[in-house]
Amino acid sequence: MSCVIVVGAQWGDEGKGKIVDIYTEHADIVVRAAGGANAGHTLVVGDEKTILRLLPSGILRENTRCVLAQGMVVDPAVLVAEMSQLARQGCQRVDARVALSARAHLVLGYHQQIDALRETAAQARAIGTTKKGIGPALEDKVRRTGILAGDLRDLARLRDRIEGSLFHWRPQLAALGGTIPSVDEVLAELEPLRARLVPLLCDTSRLVNEALASGKKVLLEGAQGTLLDIDHGTYPFVTSSSPVAAGAAVGAGLGPTRISCVLGISKAYATRVGSGPFPTELPDPEGARLREAGAEFGSVTGRPRRTGWFDLPGFKYAARVNGLDGFALTKLDVLTGLGTLKVCVAYDTPEGRTEELPLDAIADDPSKIRPVYEELPGWSEPLRDVRKLSDLPRAAHSYVRFIEERSRVPLYLLSVGARRIETIVLQDPFARAAERRSS
Numbered sequence: 001m002s003c004v005i006v007v008g009a010q011w012g013d014e015g016k017g018k019i020v021d022i023y024t025e026h027a028d029i030v031v032r033a034a035g036g037a038n039a040g041h042t043l044v045v046g047d048e049k050t051i052l053r054l055l056p057s058g059i060l061r062e063n064t065r066c067v068l069a070q071g072m073v074v075d076p077a078v079l080v081a082e083m084s085q086l087a088r089q090g091c092q093r094v095d096a097r098v099a100l101s102a103r104a105h106l107v108l109g110y111h112q113q114i115d116a117l118r119e120t121a122a123q124a125r126a127i128g129t130t131k132k133g134i135g136p137a138l139e140d141k142v143r144r145t146g147i148l149a150g151d152l153r154d155l156a157r158l159r160d161r162i163e164g165s166l167f168h169w170r171p172q173l174a175a176l177g178g179t180i181p182s183v184d185e186v187l188a189e190l191e192p193l194r195a196r197l198v199p200l201l202c203d204t205s206r207l208v209n210e211a212l213a214s215g216k217k218v219l220l221e222g223a224q225g226t227l228l229d230i231d232h233g234t235y236p237f238v239t240s241s242s243p244v245a246a247g248a249a250v251g252a253g254l255g256p257t258r259i260s261c262v263l264g265i266s267k268a269y270a271t272r273v274g275s276g277p278f279p280t281e282l283p284d285p286e287g288a289r290l291r292e293a294g295a296e297f298g299s300v301t302g303r304p305r306r307t308g309w310f311d312l313p314g315f316k317y318a319a320r321v322n323g324l325d326g327f328a329l330t331k332l333d334v335l336t337g338l339g340t341l342k343v344c345v346a347y348d349t350p351e352g353r354t355e356e357l358p359l360d361a362i363a364d365d366p367s368k369i370r371p372v373y374e375e376l377p378g379w380s381e382p383l384r385d386v387r388k389l390s391d392l393p394r395a396a397h398s399y400v401r402f403i404e405e406r407s408r409v410p411l412y413l414l415s416v417g418a419r420r421i422e423t424i425v426l427q428d429p430f431a432r433a434a435e436r437r438s439s
């Protein structure tokens, strides 16, 4: 039994898709357990770029089973479009390899409409959501008026559930000047998708647990990132789900005892898209320079990402709340040619200096905390062709070691480019799984 969880250690977009694709070489099943089409996970194989929003990043490997588990909120139209697109691209046996939990919740057109209308109405208080309807769909779930993927099997039940959900949203849609759909209109949107989705439905918790029991290797692909977590992030500027490792176990229907390795993914610097505190953010023109160098624009929305220096207290915080066994560092190549580099090692707060992430102080008033930086030498050599740690320029090597040593989290993988081959794999997380079993 070996089950590895990959989680974002920052504010999302750390390169989870690329890392999952790499480690999927050794996995039988890849599971998305949280979030929905707010995610955009990029895989670059050869010169071909694929951006996945709902399907797990194992889909490009033709023998990998891909599971959308019950912790997800699934936009059925996006899922069908994504499967069709991949099939057109030549991806093999897509429908046969995808399993959709009957208990995953559906995101419908009116959820997206409400998300967008509320963001506009909130003006300065807007969260900067992806407007994909994630918050409203999860509100329906918690209010117990959600629509389950399994409801697609039975039109009468589907109609009843949609009516139950719309009952709560009609007043808000009216107040925000939105369009209130009739139940028949919502059903008409879903009707053409049912034939494609119903055959994918199953009890994915059972599928994954049975696979583990029979010795298969399972990779849980996190979406979003630790600092966007509803409980552990920079609330209220967070997503509505739980992207941390424990959230992945809940969302996949796996007991915590089944998890054998938790791997955090972090960029060699920091980015954030949307509103909310970002203590190490670089102002323009330096921020814009890093944005250009790293092509930091949203994979799906195209929104410019905010950029800043690596936040060591933030990374140590992610190590704590996820229980990281190791980490992958991505986009080191982007720092080439940027001159002297800074790493935030502590924070000055009204209560004094701390090496912990002062989340409460940040929530209270981010302007009252100041990052404390250490400067590290930069390098000018391109890194994309480097395939061994020892071939890195000395300054790049020191930068990586600095993060590893100060955080006390072992480095499992270093990424020096977007492509699959631009990767230095140091440790196999599935081997860690085997070690833990025998200890």
Ligand code: GDP
Residues within 6 Å of the ligand: 008, 012, 013, 014, 015, 016, 017, 018, 039, 040, 041, 042, 043, 044, 294, 299, 330, 331, 332, 333, 334, 415, 416, 417, 418, 419
């Ligand atoms: P995810 O949401 O965590 O899967 O990350 P995204 O795909 O949204 O964003 C990461 C971006 O960085 C994508 O465009 C990737 O192709 C790219 N990327 C991943 N790793 C590297 C790397 O090591 N170097 C460079 N230059 N780009 C990378």
Ligand code: IMO
Residues within 6 Å of the ligand: 008, 011, 012, 013, 014, 038, 039, 040, 041, 127, 128, 129, 130, 131, 132, 133, 134, 135, 222, 223, 224, 225, 228, 237, 238, 239, 240, 273, 274, 275
């Ligand atoms: P991946 O999986 C980066 C951010 C949004 C916004 C906040 C809430 O690609 O790393 P939501 O639409 O979820 O209600 O928005 O969360 N956000 C992400 N930022 N990467 C993501 O996913 C994100 N998913 C949500 O920008 O600030």
Ligand code: MG
Residues within 6 Å of the ligand: 012, 013, 014, 039, 040, 041, 042, 299
């Ligand atoms: Mg992304």
